[in-house]
Amino acid sequence: MFLIILTEITFFSCAPALYLPSKNDSEQSGISQDSLKIGRTLYINNCSSCHNLHLPQQYTKQNWDTILIIMKIKAKIDERKLNLIKNYLLVKSKK
Numbered sequence: 001m002f003l004i005i006l007t008e009i010t011f012f013s014c015a016p017a018l019y020l021p022s023k024n025d026s027e028q029s030g031i032s033q034d035s036l037k038i039g040r041t042l043y044i045n046n047c048s049s050c051h052n053l054h055l056p057q058q059y060t061k062q063n064w065d066t067i068l069i070i071m072k073i074k075a076k077i078d079e080r081k082l083n084l085i086k087n088y089l090l091v092k093s094k095k
């Protein structure tokens with residue numbers, strides 16, 4: 001029980017920092033808001049089992065491209081999921 005509470009706290013204390021895709025984000029990137037939201041959920045569900053989630057703005061597009069090639073294998077996800085996650089991350093990547 002204590003562990004569950006602890007996990008929840010950790011989860012929720014991290015979550016707010018991960019941006020929620022806005023209409024503006026969608027217009028700027030040309031990617032639908034729904035698609036970006038799915039990317040966010042997939043990111044949370046597939047990428048937080050081994051380490052804390054890194055913020056999109058921590059890395060440049062080039063960094064993410066390289067990192068995601070490795071993490072796709074670690075997370076055992078298919079191309080479709082990876083692309084949704086990538087789209088979400090790149091909207092706010094470091095410039």
Ligand code: HEC
Nearest residue numbers: 043046047048049050051054067068071072074075077085
């Ligand atoms: C099976 C465990 C595992 C999963 C799942 C996983 N990672 Fe990682 N990740 C690691 C390990 C281990 C490292 C650190 C060691 C390294 O750099 O190789 C790491 C490092 C990272 C880093 C830091 C890289 C750097 O050079 O600073 C990022 C960013 C990252 N992961 C993103 C992701 C994303 C995005 C996903 C989901 C697609 C993901 N990870 C899923 C194990 C995992």
